[in-house]
Amino acid sequence: MSIEEGAPAPAFDMPASGGRSVSLEAMKGKPFVLYFYPKADTSGCTKEACDFQEALPALGGLGLDVIGVSPDPMKPIEKFAEKYNLTFPLASDAEKTVAEAYGTWVEKSMYGRKYMGMDRATFLLDKDGKVAKIWRKVKVPGHAKDVMAAAQALG
Template sequence: MSLTEGDYAPDFSLPATGERTVSLETLKGKPFVLYFYPRADTPGCTKEACAFQDGLPDFSGLGVTVIGVSKDKMKALEKFAEKYTLEFPLASDPDATVIDAYGAWQEKSMYGKKYMGIQRSTVLVDAHGKVAKIWPKVKIEGHAEVVLKAVKALG
């Protein structure tokens, strides 16, 4: 399935850090950001998570929930969140069902070997449950600020 801007956001319900559950149902009527990352506590993923954490007061001030999603198990996510004082939920999708539904499960290649993995990407969903913006193949530097700018443009 290929998600495009203007589509309704695919349904999801995932366990998240802080003994939370994140779901499309509980977010109904509110805009939110789902960002997909390969692995907790790796250099790039840490940098991205910390950038979203730094921008959290701005996102929260606009009524927007930020959620990080990876295939990591809950124990690894809890450790990662604690280590970097990440207040927003990090959700665990071990079978990549939600990751795939949002278009982040992609064929990758390393040293000529092809494999399936998470493409670092971000999806902004508006208050009506529609995909407002998709950022595939995210470059970490300045990304959280770009997402915040798009959130502000939602009005």
């Protein structure tokens, strides 16, 4: 399943770092960034998380929150958040139901072997819970800046 820009965002409710929980319902009325990453504390995911952490004050100035989502259980997510002082919620989608709803749990292949894995993707959601912009197959360098530019355009 894949969602389109302009479509209502699929609902979600997940446990998140710092004993928090995140849900679409709780975010109603606020625009936010929902990004999916493959695995806590790996090089690309660490760089991406740190870039979003660095962009938080500017994104916050635009009224945007950031939520990171991975298929990891809470324990490695908590360690990852603490290790890099990540203050935004990192959610655990261990059942992959949210990733499936957003079309980010996909078949991948490495060295000719096919397997299911998390696609690095980012969704900018508007205050009405609609998908304003989608980035698929994200390349980490400069990505947080691209998201920031799109968020500014959202007004």
